[in-house]
Amino acid sequence: MTxxxxxxxxxxxxxxxxxxxxxxxxxxxxAGLLFINLLGASYLVSGTIALTMVLLMIAGRIPYRRxxxxxxxxxxxxxxxxxxxxxxxxxxxxxxxxxxxxHLDGLLHGLFLSLRIIAGGLIVVMLGATTPLNxxxxxxxxxxxxxxxxxxxxxxxxxxxxxxxxxxRMREAQRSRLGWSSAATGLASSRxxxxxxxxxxxxxxxxxxxAMRCRGSGAxxxxxxxxxxxxxxxxxxxxxxxxxxxxxxxxxxxx
Amino acid sequence: MHIPxxxxxxxxxxxxxxxxxxxxxxxxxxxxxxxxxxxxxxxxVGLMGAFIFVISLMPIPVxxxxxxxxxxxxxxxxxxxxxxxxxxxGSVALLLQALFFAHGGITSWGxxxxxxxxxxxxAGFGAFxxxxxxxxxxxxxxxVAGLVGDLVTYVxxxxxxxxxxxxDESVPYVWGVSFASFMPTQVPLAIAEALFTAGVVVFxxxxxxxxxxxxxxxx
Numbered sequence: 001m002t003x004x005x006x007x008x009x010x011x012x013x014x015x016x017x018x019x020x021x022x023x024x025x026x027x028x029x030x031a032g033l034l035f036i037n038l039l040g041a042s043y044l045v046s047g048t049i050a051l052t053m054v055l056l057m058i059a060g061r062i063p064y065r066r067x068x069x070x071x072x073x074x075x076x077x078x079x080x081x082x083x084x085x086x087x088x089x090x091x092x093x094x095x096x097x098x099x100x101x102x103h104l105d106g107l108l109h110g111l112f113l114s115l116r117i118i119a120g121g122l123i124v125v126m127l128g129a130t131t132p133l134n135x136x137x138x139x140x141x142x143x144x145x146x147x148x149x150x151x152x153x154x155x156x157x158x159x160x161x162x163x164x165x166x167x168x169r170m171r172e173a174q175r176s177r178l179g180w181s182s183a184a185t186g187l188a189s190s191r192x193x194x195x196x197x198x199x200x201x202x203x204x205x206x207x208x209x210x211a212m213r214c215r216g217s218g219a220x221x222x223x224x225x226x227x228x229x230x231x232x233x234x235x236x237x238x239x240x241x242x243x244x245x246x247x248x249x250x251x252x253x254x255x
Numbered sequence: 256m257h258i259p260x261x262x263x264x265x266x267x268x269x270x271x272x273x274x275x276x277x278x279x280x281x282x283x284x285x286x287x288x289x290x291x292x293x294x295x296x297x298x299x300v301g302l303m304g305a306f307i308f309v310i311s312l313m314p315i316p317v318x319x320x321x322x323x324x325x326x327x328x329x330x331x332x333x334x335x336x337x338x339x340x341x342x343x344x345g346s347v348a349l350l351l352q353a354l355f356f357a358h359g360g361i362t363s364w365g366x367x368x369x370x371x372x373x374x375x376x377x378a379g380f381g382a383f384x385x386x387x388x389x390x391x392x393x394x395x396x397x398x399v400a401g402l403v404g405d406l407v408t409y410v411x412x413x414x415x416x417x418x419x420x421x422x423d424e425s426v427p428y429v430w431g432v433s434f435a436s437f438m439p440t441q442v443p444l445a446i447a448e449a450l451f452t453a454g455v456v457v458f459x460x461x462x463x464x465x466x467x468x469x470x471x472x473x474x
Contacts, residue, residue, distance in 0.1 A: 034362055038265045046261075073314070073358045077259040081420065088429055089422025106422060113262065120260030121357035128354030136354075148287045149279075152347045155301025156308060163305050194451070195458030198302070202466070205298030213294065 018060035018130035022225060022232040023139035026127055029239035033123045036246045043112055044254040045246050046119040052242065053122035062129050070129070074121030078114030085110030133157050138225045162201045170197060256324055256412055256437070257311075257349065257367045260360025263419050271415070272365030278373050279346050282339035289340065296336075299466065300344065303332040307341075308348040310451075311371065312358060315440050324440040326448040327371050330379025330404030334397055334456060335466070338376040345372025370411040379404025379452075394457040401452030405445040409437055 037049055057067055090105030127136075137150045170193055180186045228236075263271070290296060310328035328348075332341035346368045352358040359367050382403035386396035417430035459466050 030361075034260070037261060038268065038362055070357050073257075073356060074259045074261075076314075077262060081262065084416075084420045084429075084433075085422060088420065088424045091423070109422075116261040117259050118261075120360055120362070124260050124353050124361055125355070125357045146283050146287075148283045148290070149343070149347070152286070152300060152304060152343060153350070155297060156304030156344070156347050156351060159298075159301040159305035160308060163302075163309060195455060195462070198306075198455055198459065199462055202298055202302050202463075205302060206295065209295065209298050 016060040016062075016130065017231060018056060018126075019132070020231055021130075021235045022228045023127075023131045023135045024142055024225065025228065025232050025236050025239070026131060027139055027143070029235075029243070030123055030127050032239070032243045033246075034120060036243065036250060037116060037119050037123065040246065040250040041112075042250060042254045043115060045249050046112070046115045048246060048249070050115065050119040050122055053119070053126050056126060057122075057129070060130055066129070070125040071118065071121065074117050078117045081113040081117060082107065082110035085113060134223070135225065138223055142225060159201065159205065162204060163197065166197055166201050166204070167193070170200070256409070257352065257359035257371070258363040258412065258415060258419075259357065260353070260363055262360075263363050263366060263415075265362075267415075267419055268362040268365065271363075271369055275346070275365035275368035275373070278339070278342050279368065282341075282343035282346075285337070285339045286343055300336065300340070303336060303341070304344040304347050307332055307344055308351055310448075311348060312352055312356065315444060324409075324437055324444055326444050326451070327375040327405050327408050328448075329372055329375035329408070330383070330400045330448070331397070331452045331455060333376040333380035333404070334383050334400055334452070335459075338380040341376035341380070342368070342372045345376060366415050370415060371408050374411040375404040375408040378407035393460055394453040397456035398449040398453035400449075402445050402449035405448045406441070409441050409445075410434060413437065 033049055037046055040046065054067075085106040086102050087100050088106065089109055090103035090107075092104040093101045094104045094107075095102045131139075133154070137154055140150050140153070141147065174180060174189045174193065180189055286300070290300070307328035310326050313325050315324045327345075329341050329345045332344050336344070346364070349359050349364060349367050349372065353360050353364065379400040383396050383400035386399045387393075391399070413434035414426075414430050416433050417426050421429040456467075
């Protein structure tokens with residue numbers, strides 16, 4: 001969303017082989033990976049998943065800055081997991097911090113959790129970063145997700161760009177009239193910006209919504225996904241192989 | 256603070272999904288009827304979904320913990336569109352955030368829906384209705400809704416985290432520690448959300464009162 005061109009679709013449509021894979025196959029693979037990541041309870045399983053996702057992102061030419069942005073939120077929670085588990089879990093005290101004891105077994109469990117969080121985050125963003133939203137919506141409809149839900153997804157996504165466009169335009173106009181030259185004018189400008197932004201985007205949306213209705217445009221997502229091709233077959237076989245290996249590692253009790 | 260992918264144990268992730276699906280299902284049924292009666296409400300629905308997305312994606316670092324707090328946006332959506340519709344919009348915003356920013360997750364989606372979409376919407380809407388019944392003005396009532404909805408969201412999230420990460424300590428103890436840790440950032444954020452919610456609702460009431468009338472909220 002915050003990519004230089006302003007849209008995640010700008011590189012999901014970028015010609016990468018990952019973008020061409022059928023979203024239904026990707027969703028199936030991602031569901032399997034999330035399931036194994038959660039139930040695998042293994043450094044090796046989560047580590048393999050994380051490494052695979054990073055390699056796929058590199059192969060899929062997802063920009064480096066975008067990759068860092070994707071991993072920022074899971075990383076903060078990974079730190080939280082390590083801290084909380086070191087404090088609250090286990091009996092093997094290796095040090096203390098004020099009134100709190102620090103536990104070695106808790107630290108190890110926290111590190112495992114943090115790896116699982118990072119791997120899980122990478123799995124999810126892999127889908128979002130390599131699938132244009134309209135194809136994702138078509139796949140959701142194919143999986144019988146209610147049409148109203150899919151429509152709300154599309155509406156929300158569309159209005160994100162309207163908000164961004166109006167916000168940028170109004171803020172620039174205020175700046176050019178010295179609307180942010182002092183704290184007092186900044187406060188007044190921000191109040192005006194917030195309220196006006198809401199109404200302008202709403203009215204703009206109302207106009208285009210009415211125009212679309214007059215032209216007979218339906219509310220429900222239109223179109224269908226093409227039948228799976230050779231690249232989809234290769235992707236499905238590769239994913240089944242990866243899932244098989246990860247399941248075997250989990251069952252074998254990998255560390 | 257959305258719970259990220261991979262944090263919740265599988266059984267807890269499933270347990271949070273069950274009520275979340277029920278609430279979203281009920282919300283979708285109501286929203287379908289609402290859009291059939293008032294098709295011109297689509298822009299408001301999309302706009303509120305986008306507002307929730309933007310508002311709940313403003314990370315404020317929590318000192319010492321390494322994680323982040325943020326406002327919710329669902330109380331305002333609940334005032335304008337009702338709590339069940341706001342639940343649907345919150346769930347959509349959470350899904351898009353998970354897909355594009357790994358902010359939240361898929362297996363933790365149910366837990367996040369319960370805390371932010373359900374908790375924030377219903378607590379905010381309840382506080383709004385109660386404030387109006389006590390004769391408070393529109394702006395004050397909307398402000399109270401923003402404050403209460405925000406804080407209730409964090410009480411629920413702190414409980415979910417405590418349940419998942421309590422280890423050998425008791426759940427209430429870790430719950431208390433979690434919530435206390437978020438207080439320094441969450442209380443100012445809740446106040447900011449109260450001011451923002453009040454400001455926007457009053458602005459709409461002054462400029463385009465028919466939006467509020469359409470959704471049965473009288474200025």
